[in-house]
Amino acid sequence: MTNIRPEGKCPVCFSSFKFDKRRGFICPAHLTTPQRYVIRPFYKGERITRGTTFDGKTIRTLADALTLLRQFKDEKDRRILDITKWKSKLKIEYAFKHLIWKWYQEKEDLMNRGKLARGYVPKLRTYITNYYESFFKGIDVREILSCKDFARQLNKSPKYQKNILDALCSFFRWLRDEERLIQTIPVFPKIEVPEYEPQIASKDVRLAFLQLISENEPEHIPIFTYLIHQGCRPSEVRALMGDCIEGDQVSYRRNFSGRRLVEHTKTKRIRYNYLFPETRAVLPRVFPKQFVFTHGSGRSYSQDFLNDIYKRTLQKFNEKYGTNLDMPLYEFTKHSFGTEFINAHPEHEKLLQEWFGHTKPEMTRRYAKLKVVDAFRKLDNVKRIGSEWVVEGVKTP
Incomplete structure (x- = not known):
């Protein structure tokens, strides 16, 4: 299926999705499916790439991609195709990849000036290269309304998922408050992290x-x-x-x-x-x-x-x-x-x-x-004798 391409990789084994005539694009080993698609038809020798519908929604299913591709072919056959409408409107100043690295560069500068911890900023680079870039590749940040699909494909511990999403949320706050490129922050899922229980040595x-x-x-x-x-x-x-x-x-x-x-x-x-x-x-x-x-x-x-x-x-x-x-x-x-x-x-x-x-x-x-329990056990051993409080089993002078 050359005119439709799945975006991203299998979240379990990170291999590319394969096309199956019965099941569509899928990872044969883990049965995971893509969360985003782009259509890539030709027009007068030029490859046209589009990853959103005309109402600005990301193409999330193979069915939606086929519907949009059929619309393209139908307009082309009827000679009413307006190619400027179909070409991607993504500008470099709104491209996720461009902006995420601009944001990272600011964090790196703050780290070099001693304003951010050196143990924190390198983790942001890891999140960008391993998780953000592949999922949000080629997307206009103004079109990102929800990060729930991104969170759903993260096959990590709740704590690590939360760290990845917190950093991404920080990026979108930067887009809204400092760059003034978006009006609202996308919807983020709430990740429940089990309470941390440190081990203790007596x-x-x-x-x-x-x-x-x-x-x-x-x-x-x-x-x-x-x-x-x-x-x-x-x-x-x-x-x-x-x-x-x-x-x-x-x-x-x-x-x-x-x-x-x-x-x-x-x-x-x-x-x-x-x-x-x-x-x-x-x-x-x-x-x-x-x-x-x-x-x-x-x-x-x-x-x-x-x-x-x-x-x-x-x-x-x-x-x-x-x-x-x-x-x-x-x-x-x-x-x-x-x-x-x-x-x-x-x-x-x-x-x-x-x-x-x-x-x-x-x-x-x-x-x-x-x-x-220990605290209440101690309190339970405290008794009042006359006008004084004493602890059972402890002799008073």
Whole structure:
């Protein structure tokens, strides 16, 4: 069927759709079908390509493509064909491919100026090359009224689908608010993402892990002691310099974004925390512009190197104690610290939020889980005797 072409590829195996006389265009292996079509008839030696009907709707089915192609042939046979009407009206300034890369270039410029995280912008390039370009190829952004078909063909986890769609929605907001090319944002489906449940390591487990570090790789005791006792972002710990330490106080003012040191934290504000005695006991003394934590010949810790040490020691921990722990360093340190604190002091949620540097309390609650059953169990053990409240089983002086 040379005059009709399906757009996109099979969302499962990414192979091209094949034409079957009985079933139309289809992926033989997974039975998926195209979500868009274009007609490509010839007129006076010129190939005419059109992917929308005359009321501006994208051609979504093979039946609609055949109907439009028959209309073209009928007008041609009756010699009433107005070829200017059939030629694509897509201009470069409205082409999705042109605009999506213009938007990306702005994001890349912001990243180079330190305004956007280096871990975020490269993901946008991945979304564009792997998902957006193939689906919206050759489409005028003014003709995109809904992104539900695009979302439907994404064969990814709910979380990854949401990330792809959130970035695409950001692109359309840019078209509306900054470029003034569209009046309304297309309709997006709501993706339900299961609540994130971080894994937690108890304090005893974390201290036993620290003991293994001291036995096998003592050079790295300072940074792991800090991570376990202070409960903070590993990227900010790696970026600590001597000017951040003053007595029993630490200030977080730098961060590693990707592999680059940047002069601001993730939230773009300086944060001050208390240094616990266990941490102060192992802090090396360095000059103001030297990294606090180094290894080898004074090199700072990279994310990969720190994770390698952690995974290596966690494997030894599992072998020694017969456990099956498998969690990211972030959860083993920061999230475990937060969960332990909030369950011991549920009334101090705001304090923990400031400690973590979260801008919203919902973020703190997401990563520092209050164990409701345990909390009520403790409350149930509190009894009133006369004018005093006591906890059952605990002797008062």
